[in-house]
Amino acid sequence: MANLIVTGGAGFIGANFVHHWRKVSPQDMIVVLDALTYAGNPANLDGQEGVLLVEGDICDTPLVSKLIADHDIDTIVHFAAESHVDRSIAGPDAFVTTNVVGTHSLLKAAKAAWLDQGSGRPHRFHHVSTDEVYGSLEADDPAFSETTPYAPNSPYSASKAGSDHLVRAYHHTYGLETTTSNCSNNYGPFQFPEKLIPLFTINALNGRNLPIYGDGMNVRDWLHVEDHCKGIELVLRKGRIGETYNVGGGQELPNLTVIEDICRGVDNAFAADPSLAARFPDAPPAKGKSTLELKTFVTDRKGHDRRYALNVSKIRSELGFEPARDFPLGFAETLSWFLSNEDWWRPLLKRNAL
Template sequence: MANLIVTGGAGFIGANFVHHWRAVAPDDSIVVLDALTYAGNRANLDGLAGVELIVGDICDTALVSRTIADHRIDTIVHFAAESHVDRSITGPDAFVTTNVVGTHSLLAAAKAAWLDRGSGRPHRFHHVSTDEVYGSLGPDDPAFTETTAYAPNSPYSASKASADHLVRAYHHTYGLETTTSNCSNNYGPFQYPEKLIPLFILNALSGRCLPIYGDGNNVRDWLHVADHCRGIELVLRGGRVGETYNIGGGQELPNHAVVDEICRGIDAAFASDPPLARRFPAAPAARGRPTAELKTYVEDRKGHDRRYAIDEGKIRAELGYAPARDFAGGFAETLAWYLAHEDWWRPLAALRTRP
């Protein structure tokens, strides 16, 4: 039986991981440490028994230390991060504070509890990172591996790269038992509607434009969050201490293809479920119009990386990982979730449109 802290566990990926871990390890103790900033949501943990939410900042080392001691924590799964690239361009300070200083706060508290005071218990500090630390690929470049040189191009990715290096240093300098995973673009339930897929779903339902950066040919590897959580579980259970594992979805797609799939999916949903037209009368599909008429090309984002691609060969070979979903199937599940959970996203959409 393990005792976990899941940082950022009320956010998108963290909450999905808490649901996953509760299902696969029902006897484990889980403490969620989350500051409940705009992207954290208590409702993401609804229905989970035996999960304690502590509202607090990972930069508060004293709070982290007390939590480790009080709950006899032996495992930290670190999701907490500022993660939206656009926000990092306009306000990078928060990214350095949370992603760099916050990660160091957790590492320092873990070292003090597990090494300096010597709890005597096996431990693990797992750090969840991103493929964006590797920079941008050309159209014919090989996919990122765990040995690809870091070349972050945004304040967000630079802050995550810094955190990755701190985790590595705490292992090699102090012997802290760490692992790191670098994932590709996640999508699925509970994703805050600032990222492409939930934003475009909600915009389409309300008849707002679908703003596509540049020419729409920026390429990403798409990973359903449930597959990501299974990958993290494999690393926690069998990953080699001190190692990094890339977790991908094997679905490398240009943004315009993702948007087209969103439009097709929404059109098909309205065609097969006529009551949707009454629930979302502003949607073009409610009037028999194609959702694609909302597509609008806008000025490209500053420093927009052209292509990411993940080589997940290491985690496949060592731990038996394989994504269970292709993008079409994963997106169909995701769209169905958003259509069924209007009560979850409607308050968030209202916040986003408030002046």
């Protein structure tokens, strides 16, 4: 039996991890520490027994220390982060504070509890990071591996790179038992509608333009969030202390392809279920039109990385990781989830004026 703190556990990936961990280890106790900023939603944890939600900031080291002591925590799974590149370009300060200072706060509290005052019991600090720390690839470049030099290009990826280095340093300097995973683009249930797939799906349902950066040919590797959670579980259970593991979906696609898949998926959903036209009267297929008509090309993002791709041979060979979904299956499930959970995302649109 383990006692976990899951930081950012009311957000997208963190909440999915909580759901996953409750299924595979229902005997474990989970404390979710989440600041409940715009992307944190307590509703993401509805129905999860044995989960204590604590509203708080990871930068509050005394709070983290108290939670570790009060709940006999032996595992921290650290998802909490500012993660939207556009927001980091407009306001990088919050990214440095949360991603760098916040991670250091957690590391200090973990070191104090498990090493300075600890009994030597096994523990784990798992840090969830991103492929963006490695920079950008050209079309013919080999995929990023765990030994690829860091070359972050946005304030977001730079702040995540800084946090990765701190986790590494706390292992090598102090002996903290850490692991890190760097993932590719996630998608799936509970994703806040500022990221590409939920944003464009909801825009399509509401008849809003689909703004495509540049030529739309920036390539990303897509990973369903449930596959990501299974990868993290493998790292926690079998990963080597002090190691980094890339977790990718093996689904490299240009943004334009993903967007056109969204358009076709929405059109097909309306054709299969005529009741959708009454629920979403502003959607093009409700008017006999194609969702592709909403595509709009806009000025490219500043410093927009051209391509990301992850080499996952390490986690595959060492831990047996294999994604269960290709993109067509994963996206079909995701579209179905958003169509079936309008009551989840409608309040977010109103609350955040999206």
